Amino acid sequence: EPPRTGRLALYLLGLQATCPPLSPHRSLVTWLKYYLEEDWTGSRQQGHPITSYYQYGLGVLALCVHRKRVREEVVRRLLTAQHRGKLGHGGNTVDTEAVVALAFTCLERRRLVGTELAAKLRVATHEASRNMAEAQGPDGIIGNIYSTPWALQVFLATGECQTEPAFGQAMAALQENLGAFGTAATMAQVLPVLHGRSYLDIASMHCGEEPDTLTPLDMEPLAEVLGNKTVQLVVECPLPWCYELRLYDRLVPVPAAASLLDVLQAAAALEPRDFRFHTQDTPQGPFLTEVLGLQARQEKRNYWQILTAPNTPLQMGIADYRPQDGETLILRLSEW
Ligand code: B12
Incomplete structure (x- = not known):
C-alpha cells in the first residue's frame, strides 16, 4: 500500500481549520512525519516520491501549519526537485509548484528552518511565483482554471498580490469562471482565495469567533435536457x-x-x-x-x-x- 502522505496532510489541514480543542492530533502528526520518510524511499529507486511531489509538498505544508519542524533534509529534497525542474508531471506543473511554494513560504515565515536555508526558500518561492506569472495566458488563467486558485494562494501568502499584475488578472478570470468549481475538492482550493486567504492562514486563525455560517443551500435542479x-x-x-x-x-x-x-x-x-x-x-x-x-x-x-x-x-x-x-x-x- 502506498504511503498516505497527501490524505493525511489534507486531513490535518482540515482539522486545524475547524478550530479543534488543544492539540488532539499529535499521533497524526507523528504518522505524517513517518509517511514523508516512507514516501521518500521511492525516490532512491525512481527519482520521485512514491506518491508525488504534490503530496510530498502537502505533507510539509501541513506539518508547518501545525508548527512542526521537519528535518532540513526533507526540505532540501523539495528544493533540489524544484531546481532540477522535476515538480511538473503532465499538465499539473502549476498545482505542484504552487503547493511546494506555499510550504516554503510557511517554513520561512514561521522560522522553522535555519537562516541559510530560509534564504534559499525565499529565492525558490520567488522563482516559483515568476514561473506562475509567466504561465499566465491572455485570459488571465494560470495553468488551467483549477490550478489558478493554487497560484493565487502563493501570491496571497507571499504578499506579492500587492505588486504582481498577474494577481488581479487571475482573480478576474476566477470570478468569471466560478461556475467551474462544482465539487467539494475544487471548492476547497478556491474558497480561501475568494476571501483573500491562503492555506497558510489556517495557522493563525482566531478560533471561537466563527459564526455558524454553514447552512446548506437549496440547489436548483438542473434544467432537463430532452432528446x-x-x-x-x-x-x-x-x-x-x-x-x-x-x-x-x-x-x-x-x-x-x-x-x-x-x-x-x-x-x-x-x-x-x-x-x-x-x-x-x-x-x-x-x-x-x-x-x-x-x-x-x-x-x-x-x-x-x-x-x-x-x-x-x-x-x-x-x-x-x-x-x-x-x-x-x-x-x-x-x-x-
Ligand atoms: C497528481 C494528479 C493526478 C495524477 C494522480 C496519480 C497519483 N497517483 O498521484 C494523474 C496524472 C493520474 C491525474 C489524472 C487526472 N487528473 Co489529476 N491531478 C493531480 C493533482 C496534481 C494532485 C492530486 C493529489 O494528489 N491530491 C492529493 C491527494 C491526497 O488527494 P486524493 O483525493 O487522494 O487524490 C487522488 C485522486 O484525486 C486521484 N485524481 C487525480 N486527479 C484526478 C482527477 C479526477 C477528475 C478524479 C476523479 C480523481 C483524480 O488521484 C489522486 C492521487 O491518488 C491535482 C491538482 C489539484 N489541484 O488538486 C490534479 C487534478 C485533481 N486532476 C485533474 C484532472 C482533470 C485529471 C484528469 C481528468 C486529466 C485527464 N484529462 O485525463 C485525470 C483523471 C482521469 C481518470 N482516470 O479518471 C484536475 C481536476 C479538475 C476537476 N474539475 O475536478 C486537477 C485539479 C488538476 C487541474 N488543475 O486541472 N491527476
Whole structure:
C-alpha cells in the first residue's frame, strides 16, 4: 500500500481549520512525519516520491501549519526537485509548484528552518511565483482554471498580490469562471482565495469567533435536457506492451444530458458486451482505473487519460464532463 502522505496532510489541514480543542492530533502528526520518510524511499529507486511531489509538498505544508519542524533534509529534497525542474508531471506543473511554494513560504515565515536555508526558500518561492506569472495566458488563467486558485494562494501568502499584475488578472478570470468549481475538492482550493486567504492562514486563525455560517443551500435542479446524442468512444493504448494502438472504437447513443460516465455505462450495456471499465471513488469523484481489463498501475505511473479528439485532455473527470453530440472521446492509457 502506498504511503498516505497527501490524505493525511489534507486531513490535518482540515482539522486545524475547524478550530479543534488543544492539540488532539499529535499521533497524526507523528504518522505524517513517518509517511514523508516512507514516501521518500521511492525516490532512491525512481527519482520521485512514491506518491508525488504534490503530496510530498502537502505533507510539509501541513506539518508547518501545525508548527512542526521537519528535518532540513526533507526540505532540501523539495528544493533540489524544484531546481532540477522535476515538480511538473503532465499538465499539473502549476498545482505542484504552487503547493511546494506555499510550504516554503510557511517554513520561512514561521522560522522553522535555519537562516541559510530560509534564504534559499525565499529565492525558490520567488522563482516559483515568476514561473506562475509567466504561465499566465491572455485570459488571465494560470495553468488551467483549477490550478489558478493554487497560484493565487502563493501570491496571497507571499504578499506579492500587492505588486504582481498577474494577481488581479487571475482573480478576474476566477470570478468569471466560478461556475467551474462544482465539487467539494475544487471548492476547497478556491474558497480561501475568494476571501483573500491562503492555506497558510489556517495557522493563525482566531478560533471561537466563527459564526455558524454553514447552512446548506437549496440547489436548483438542473434544467432537463430532452432528446438524444451520439458520442464516439475510442480506447487507445500507445504503450509498448500493448499489441494494438486502437482497442475500441464505437458510436454510443445516449440521452442528451449524459455525462462521460453515462456514456461508458451505455457502452458497457451494448451488444456484443465487449466494453467494460472500473472506477474508484475519490474526493474528486469517480477516477477511471481500468478499461477493457487493462488496469492503470500507480506504481508504474500509468493512468487512463481522458481526451476529446483530436488530442485535448479534459479538465474534468468522467462524472462531470458532458460531451456534445457528435464528439469523439478518447480513453488513452498514458504515463505521467
Ligand atoms: C497528481 C494528479 C493526478 C495524477 C494522480 C496519480 C497519483 N497517483 O498521484 C494523474 C496524472 C493520474 C491525474 C489524472 C487526472 N487528473 Co489529476 N491531478 C493531480 C493533482 C496534481 C494532485 C492530486 C493529489 O494528489 N491530491 C492529493 C491527494 C491526497 O488527494 P486524493 O483525493 O487522494 O487524490 C487522488 C485522486 O484525486 C486521484 N485524481 C487525480 N486527479 C484526478 C482527477 C479526477 C477528475 C478524479 C476523479 C480523481 C483524480 O488521484 C489522486 C492521487 O491518488 C491535482 C491538482 C489539484 N489541484 O488538486 C490534479 C487534478 C485533481 N486532476 C485533474 C484532472 C482533470 C485529471 C484528469 C481528468 C486529466 C485527464 N484529462 O485525463 C485525470 C483523471 C482521469 C481518470 N482516470 O479518471 C484536475 C481536476 C479538475 C476537476 N474539475 O475536478 C486537477 C485539479 C488538476 C487541474 N488543475 O486541472 N491527476
